[in-house]
Amino acid sequence: MKTDYHIHTEFSCDSEAKMEEYVKQALERDIRMFCFTDHVDLNPDDYGCNYYSPEKYFEAFRKVKERYGEQLTLCSGIEFGEPHLYADKLRELSNYPYDFIIGSIHWIGNMFPCQKVREQYSAKEFYTLYWKEVLSTVKQGGFDALGHIDFPKRYYGEIYYEEAEIKEIFKRLLDKDMIIEINTSSLRKGHSEAMPGKDLLQVYADCGGRYVTVGSDAHVEQDVGADYEAAKQLAETFGLQQVVYQERKRIVL
Ligand SMILES: [Zn+2]
Numbered sequence: 001m002k003t004d005y006h007i008h009t010e011f012s013c014d015s016e017a018k019m020e021e022y023v024k025q026a027l028e029r030d031i032r033m034f035c036f037t038d039h040v041d042l043n044p045d046d047y048g049c050n051y052y053s054p055e056k057y058f059e060a061f062r063k064v065k066e067r068y069g070e071q072l073t074l075c076s077g078i079e080f081g082e083p084h085l086y087a088d089k090l091r092e093l094s095n096y097p098y099d100f101i102i103g104s105i106h107w108i109g110n111m112f113p114c115q116k117v118r119e120q121y122s123a124k125e126f127y128t129l130y131w132k133e134v135l136s137t138v139k140q141g142g143f144d145a146l147g148h149i150d151f152p153k154r155y156y157g158e159i160y161y162e163e164a165e166i167k168e169i170f171k172r173l174l175d176k177d178m179i180i181e182i183n184t185s186s187l188r189k190g191h192s193e194a195m196p197g198k199d200l201l202q203v204y205a206d207c208g209g210r211y212v213t214v215g216s217d218a219h220v221e222q223d224v225g226a227d228y229e230a231a232k233q234l235a236e237t238f239g240l241q242q243v244v245y246q247e248r249k250r251i252v253l
């Protein structure tokens with residue numbers, strides 16, 4: 001079944017898309033299940049810091065679910081930035097009836113991999129700092145899937161890692177019964193690979209990873225379900241099963 005488990009709407013600071021418009025697009029594209037995962041960013045340097053309101057989100061979500069709930073399965077979620085740094089807020093939000101929580105690292109201290117930072121830090125230097133944050137966040141846990149595991153790739157266009165480091169991250173992640181997503185947004189930005197690509201998926205499978213969610217990371221409704229087939233094929237290549245979450249419980253498709 002075609003799904004999309006990473007979507008941003010007007011409840012994220014960097015999207016103006018309406019939930020209802022996503023639904024209309026999804027119905028046209030034969031997507032019968034998806035999840036709105038708006039940003040929760042608390043880094044003071046992020047321009048979306050404290051932008052998210054669960055009340056406003058759920059008010060809109062309930063309306064759209066009421067209207068279209070019989071035609072497709074609509075799920076609620078968040079993409080929570082740097083979960084290990086804002087554990088109290090994550091716990092607080094976990095009391096809301098979300099189906100799915102993505103944990104993502106976008107920031108390392110006050111650094112985002114923007115051009116200025118890329119001029120100061122080589123890919124290797126940046127990734128070295130990045131993987132430390134990822135490890136801290138999977139150790140902490142509290143979410144279902146780690147978002148775009150090789151996030152700096154979207155900006156640096158390349159990836160750097162030590163295999164032992166990645167294995168430790170996957171081990172900790174799987175110990176907590178969490179998984180990774182295959183995020184296809186990099187393909188829309190001209191990169192040849194999804195996030196992650198083949199090399200990391202191989203390591204994930206070697207470490208015992210069995211499941212992935214698939215997400216477009218759409219910020220406009222036209223991108224819903226983008227490159228779903230590519231992600232599905234990629235998962236199958238490594239024997240990984242596509243899953244969805246409802247009420248924070250994993251369902252194998
Ligand atoms: Zn993200």
Ligand SMILES: [Zn+2]
Nearest residue numbers: 006008079217
């Ligand atoms: Zn996202």
